[in-house]
Each structure stands twice: as C-alpha cells, then as structure tokens.
Amino acid sequence: MQEFRDKRVIQALLAELEKKTRALPSSIRIMEVCGTHTMTVHRYGLKKLLENIGVEMISGPGCPVCITPNEIHEAAIELVTKKKNFILTTFGDMTRVPSRKGSLQTAVPASGSVVKIVYSPEESLEQARSNPEKNVVFFGVGFETTIPTIALTVREAFFEGLTNFSILSALWLIPPPLKAIVEAKEIAIDGFLYPGHVSTIIGEKPYQFIAEDYGIPGAIAGFEPSDMLLGLSSILDQIHQGKAMVSNEYSRVVRPTGNPKALAVMEEMLETKDAYWRGLGLIPLSGLKLKKKYSNYDAESKFNLNIKGGSGDLPGCRCGEVLQGVISPPQCSLFAKKCNPNSPYGPCMVSFEGACFVHYKYNRGLK
C-alpha cells in the first residue's frame, strides 16, 4: 500500500493532471462525498498540491458524524445518563459531538451504565452476550459501507433471540443528498469523486443519473492518494472529451453491480424513510430504519425515545452550506473563532473527517 502513497508516484500523477488542467480556462471544482476522502486529501497534504494545479477539492455531505442531527445524539446521551445498567456502544468519533446536552465523551453515565467505544458492531453483540443483566444499545451510524455490517449484526441478534440488544440507528444513503445538491444548482461542480467503499456495496448504477440527467462527470475512487488522483484524472479526461459518465477507478475492489450479499441483507432487514440531515434538512427516502418485524431491536421504539426531527443547528452555524459545498470553512464567520476543534459549535468541526475540522487542522496557516 505504500506505493499508493509514494512521493514519486504522487508527483508523477500530479504532473499528468497538470497537463490536463493547463488546457482548461479556469480551475475546476470537484466534490467528494466521503469523510475518508476528505481525510486523505488533508492527511497527505494534497489540498494545496491540487490547488496549485487548478483543482479545488470540495468536501460534501460525506461525514456521517456531521450529518447526524442533534436530537439523535441527545437521545444517545439520555439513554446512558438517565437509565441504569445500560451499555452504550459506539464508534469513537461519535463521542465528541457536542449537543445541547454535552457530548458522549463528557457525559457521566448513570449508575451501572457505561459508554464503550467499539471498532465493530460485532463487539456490541459480544457485550450483550456477556452482560445479560444489562441493556446494550449500539449507536449505529453510517453510510452504505457500514449499513450491511449493522444489519447483519441485528440479524444475528434476532436469530439468537437476544433480548438485551438493540440499535439506535442513524443510517444514511449517499445518492439522495447528491440529487439534492445537483438539483439545488447553488454551486458549480465540475465533477464528483464517488466514495470507493460505499460503491463496493451499491455498485456504479446509483450514480448514473448524475452523469445522464445532469451531465456531470464522475469517478469512483479508492482512498489512497494515488487512487484519488487517478479518479481526478478520469474526471479531467471526461471534461476534455465533453462526456459525462461514472468511471470506476477502483476496479480492484468495486464491481459494477456492487455486493449482492450486502444488498440482500439490507433489503431483508431495513426499509427506507425520510430523514433529516443536519445542515441539509429533510431529504425524502434518504435514510434507513429497521423493518417492523425487528422493532424489538430498534432502540427508538423499544425505549420510546420519541426523537423529533428537524431541531436545526445552533444559530449562526453555517454547516449546512459547508456540507453542500456552497461555502468553504473559512468563509463561515465562526470558523477558527467561536468554532474550533476544542469547542466545536457545529458538526463539521467535530468529526475528525468534518470539512471544518480538517481544514482547521491541515490547512490553516500553511504557506
């Protein structure tokens, strides 16, 4: 994998890209919609290198931590701080999100309750098995890459007949917000970099409408620096050829039809629902929830959580515009002042993959 990050390879790819951007009248704006893509750009210092050759990378709504609304975080915090003998398991980055009730990280659990950070939803099941006297709730947040793993975990719990396991879900689909963004027409996007691992699950087809109906080029790309540059190269080729398609630049991992087994388990366990995206508002059929048959494994119904959507962001927060790529983080007046990683005001500053957090960490002050 080191080869995919190697200086000489990157330099060669950048040189190739520059030949293609030189011929264009102005710099191009490419949106990626995956927190891990955002991370790669910044972790390897690619943002400046790309800007220098006329490619502006915009971070879209690809960070599940950023788009999960306040009310869901608050529900998780309520569960573990008010109810005794609860084990709330969660992915690490969800714990830092500040809500009006604080964050999971600073929350003090009720007696006998605890917040446990897990790497895999499987670990939550193990917690449930080894702690039959406690209620285990998995804070299941993710896009299509993670959704099948969560669905499988619930299915396992169902077949085992576990009664002390459930999920507090925040499951998001990538294609609907993409549609919302291209239909909003607020920004000029010259191309999309599609998330490589979401694509291993859903394949190429769900993005076709962006090329066919809106004429915007796109490429499915992996997560190593070279992978992203290969994706950008394909987009530039499409721009030069005046055609728009969904090219697969991560073919070593992504099959055109995705992962049938993963899609099947999603179909079996989950159904679509309208969902409130932080910063983007209500997007129809953009989320997933457990089917009624599995409502005993849905923490929301099991514990009567009554989560009311659409509470909105804190006043003055412009994360919505950042998530849509309308403004860049420094254009928000709160950026690096009232809102910074140590006291994040909005979701984009909280997650390690959030556009504002990443910009703050990696870009600020670099000459």
Place this chain on the structure above:
Amino acid sequence: MKKKISLELGSGGKLMRDFIAQHIVKTFNNPFLDELSDSALLPRQIAFTTDSYVVDPIFFPGGDIGTLCINGTVNDLIVSGAEPKYISLSLILEEGMSWEELEKILKSIKKSAKKAGVEITTGDTKVVRRGQGDKIYINTSGIGKILTKPSIKKIRPGDKIILTGTLGEHSLAVMLARGDFGLESTAKSDCAPLNFLLPFWKEGVLWMRDITRGGLATVLCELAEKTDFSLLIDEEKIPLSRAVRGATELLGIDPFYLACEGRAVLLVPKKKANELLEKIKMDPLGKKAKIIGEVENKIGKPGELLLSTCSGGLRLLEPLTSELLPRIC
C-alpha cells in the same frame, strides 16, 4: 444540573490541561508548579516528580503495571535533566486481588528499579473494598539529582529533532492485552528506563521529553508552543515497526498520537546532531533512533508543528484533544 467529573478529565487531552491550568495551578500557585514540567526543579539540585498508574489490564505483552510505575516516573526525571535516585511506592489494592498477581508485580517493580538504578525508600499500602478499586492502583514519586537544566531558550533554526525509537508499541501492547477486536500481533510494550540518555545532557542536548499519552505529535506541539519557531518533521523518517504499522492501518488510528513508555524525543544543536545520533544508536534501546526533523523559521508560523507527508505534501499536526484509548498508563 450539578457538575460531575467525566472520564475525559483524566485523558491527557485538552479538558485535563484546562483543569490543571484553571484549578490546580490557580489553587496552589507557586513558581515550581507554574512551570508544569515533567519534574519540579527544586532548590539544592533536587528534581521531584509523581505519577499514578491505573493501566487496564495490569499485565500486557512486554510488561505490567509494576514495570510502568518505575519506568514512567524515572523517565520523567531523566527528561528533566535529573539522575533518578529514590522512589516512593504507594499501593492501593482491591479486596480480592490475587496474591500471585501482586507478587508478580512486586517482582517487576524490583527488577525495573534495579535496571533504572533507583531505590524504593518509602511507601504506603491501602486496601479498599471489592468493587471500589480495580485490582491495583499505584502511585510512585521520584527524587533525582539535577545534572543540567533544559535550555529551550537556546533553540535555533536548524537544530535537529531526534526520536530514539519506534512509536506506539506500548499502546498496541495494551490493546492486545485487552483482547479488543480479536487482535493478534507480535508487538510488545516498549516500556523501559531511559537512563542511557542521561550522559547526553552534558553533550549539548537542549531539551528532552518522553513520549507518553498524546504521542509524538502532542509532545512536539507542546515544544513548538514554547519556542518562537515552527517544527518540521518528515513522515518518511519516523520509525514504525511493522506491527504498529499494521495495527494502526487496520484500526484507523494515527500512530503520531499513540503512547509509548520507553521512547524519547530530543532537541539537539545542528552541529552535534549526527554525532549524538550515532551514540544513541549504540544503546540497544536507541538502535532505531533517527533524526526526524528540525526547527524551522521559514515554513509555517511560530509555534506550529508541521509534517512533510510521504506523498510530498505538508500537514499541520495538532495536539491530541481527547483520548484515543482510555487507561493506557
């Protein structure tokens, strides 16, 4: 709602730093404490430090809480320019803890103390009810003889940063011992006393720090903030073992923030860097040492820590804001 103490307060991150600045320093206010260095540098050439050890689990590949409680405290003295001499040992035991485990730990403490050249001269033992502790907590305080005082003010652009060995082995060892994720690896804790670095204080070393909670990035950020310059380190020069490389990639963890317990970073004058590096490499604990970067005044802003990435870009590193893994030391 009454304010309560959260776990995050003890994490070594921002919340803890704020707590110390706003409550501890303010309440106890004196010139020694205000320095907030790893050891207090007292009159009559005495250096004094203390640390509590709550690592979970208490045994891990390459060490245990006993090895940690000596080496951690000894290293705090060494990196402050002092030769460690005397240790106090306070044990808080939980009712029901096994004798066998306690004996193993005492043996580790004896072995580590011998290696580090220190004597256990005083201590205390308490036992708390089952459920009110977690097997064993240890506090050690250390007294050392000041050989030289670190001289941050002498730092100049071009001065070099030496890292004595590979990063993150201790964190990985603790993760392995917890049995998280079914992780299997050959990694062992790097827990060790850094006595071999003491002589270098007299050979021009300007500043030293052992890399514990918060990892390399946090330690160097703290240094950068104390100077009028920026620090630039090269990702390709940072030694990482295959085991740590594998585990951090798999788990999505950044090795620059992983704790070690036997690694240090030194700031040395440009002219002496190569010579000192060779000497450090002669010790088994320093054989993987490398010059990983230098003090800058042309790139970035004063007080910044910058990383030249393996892909040829530039990245700003910030101190760890919150704990990656709890109770690692």
Place this chain on the structure above:
Amino acid sequence: MCLGIPAKVVKIEESNFGKVDYLGTKVKANLSLIEDVKIGDWVIVHAGFAISKLNEEEAKETLFMLRELASQQATENKKNNVEARRNNQKQRI
C-alpha cells in the same frame, strides 16, 4: 468512516468468521458478506467485516501502471535537470 484496509484471509472458522492478516497483525473479521472466500484471498476489511474481495490482477495492473508512471516522470525530471544545467552553463559562458 469508510476506512477499509486490504488484508489477507489466513483462517476461516465456523459460522462465517475468520482471521485476516495485514503486515503481520491479525484481526477477527466477519466473512459472511463475501461469496466463496478462501484462505489466501485478499479482502477489504471495514469495521470488522470483509466487504469485498480484492481483485489481485487489477491490483497488480494498477501498481504496475503507477510504477511506470513514476519512473517515466523520474526520467523526464532528469532530462529537465540536465537541460537546466546546460542552460545555466551556457548563460555563464
């Protein structure tokens, strides 16, 4: 969040679990989302689950292409450097 690392399947246990190896570190992985998985296959591991098989042929092709590109660039750089030096010499003369 989409973090996924290519790792080699080194053990397959009952009920769709197995162990994968990356640079000598082994981790437990749920293999039920992959068809026909065998020991020695490379898979992408995300959150403790294998989500896709790595196509080794494609991977090798991509690596080969990247290496070619890098060495071509290095040759071009050398040429440019030599030319630049020649120009400098000419200017001095």
